[in-house]
Amino acid sequence: MLYDTMRVEERLILKELKDLGANVALINIDNISLSLNNSGDFGIVLVRPMSHSKAGLVARILNIHGVRTINKGLAIENSWNKAIAISTLARAGIPTVPTRLILSINAQGDGVSYPAIVKPIHGSWGRLVSLVGNAEDLAMIMRHKAVGDSYSRIAMIQPFIGDGTDYRVFVIGDEVAASMVRKPGPGDWRSNVARGGIAHAVKLSADAYEIAIKAVKALDLDYAGVDLLYSEEGGYMVNEVNAIPEFKGLMSVSGVNIARKIAEYVINTARR
Template sequence: MALIGMVYVIARWEEKALVNAASKRGVGIKPIHTQNLHVFYGEKNGMPPVVIQRSISHYYALTTSLVLESLGVRVVNSAKATAAANDKVWSISVMVRKGIPVPQTAVAWSMEAALRAAHELKYPIVVKPTNGSWGRMVALADDEEDLRAILEHREYMPQPEMKVHLIQEYVRKPGRDIRVTVVGDRAVAAIYRYSSHWITNTARGGKAVAAPIEGDIGELAVKAAKAHGLEVAGVDLFEHPERGLIVNEVNPVPEFKNTVKVTGVDVAGEIIEYLITIAKR
């Protein structure tokens, strides 16, 4: 029986790298494709003792983790940690309670309340959905007219979560942010993501450059991951012009292709080594 399982929706570069890293270490890894999976509660049916969650769909990741955990499978990351990281209200709330610095943020449950919050924060402001990644559905409002247009669009969407508005300060970054990859209790690699666009994300065309993991960068990233209960995470940091390093977001299913490309760090190997350690406990 395979020692490790990997739940996934699409086999991207990262998932293939994890399979290769396991193979190099002589460890069996069982790919578990969600669309081909059905599970009866109470029946483990040869499921590996440890599973890495790599589903890009938040709901697939959450539900498969919950079901596998009910069978006694050790899932990395856990369902609770995944849910906390993927829900921005939950995530920010967790970090604020732990004293982790985040952008100044207000949550509003109506258009009128969101407009008042933006007025207090001062324009420009950023409007975010309560869940999502790759910068999707994130908008910049330069003034009240912009914000009204954004909120009116959101208010007409049928999903109830689109009527919960995250209103956040616009952080004037130095043309970059920092993505730190955390495995276990260590920051294993970091990159600066440069872009002329205000969303500095390599999925949106940002350029990756190696960054240091020593000192405050690594320490803050590990602290943020642990606050959520995450064992493998991508932590996005901003360099705030007045407050220094702050945490923007935490990703429970991080991409790391560009990190490997510019740092040379074997991130997949680090993850597999961590999973092997758990499986052999």
């Protein structure tokens, strides 16, 4: 298992792999150099670094040399880039939140409905995400972003749907392992648990689960956390897909041992 920070999730997966009798090696990618000329001695590699950019790069190099990784490097990179992910899913006919890409402070905000969410193409935990009420707010946010590096000046804008409530569906292989609803905490509009969002287990409709499973397949992922939004007009829509998802909160509210299910998937993949 590759990692850069040993979080609760990685410790849980490690325990389950060992309990199932797997021979596990832990590799902290921050403590090694990686040969670009050969793969080295690897079996199935579970990729779990917090840094998605490092994770995708290392996994892609291993994939080039014939090493099977969960998830694949290109799939991690395509999911981490929210603009690429939304485009890929929309092209596959999967319902997605209407999204536009803004590339400079000169964007006119054409086709944008307000209030709207402005967020970077990379990121998690609701960081650097803003709620804007009109075109003037959008222009101000983009001017502020222009002070940063070139990536900071690229943003996605989406309509603000409902009250910020979203649904996390955890997919492993062809199955939904568990799901929860997340509601914004007091004084906030973001549902991220890291921002004080309130979560509890929920069973969604069959079509919601079908959308989540199709999203994981379209991005060529083995497993992922799929975030859905819901509106009366559009039904369930994919908002984001996380290729290295945290799951301790979902385990807590659902009672499902997700770490065990991931470990079983890894072992079954190795046996094929």
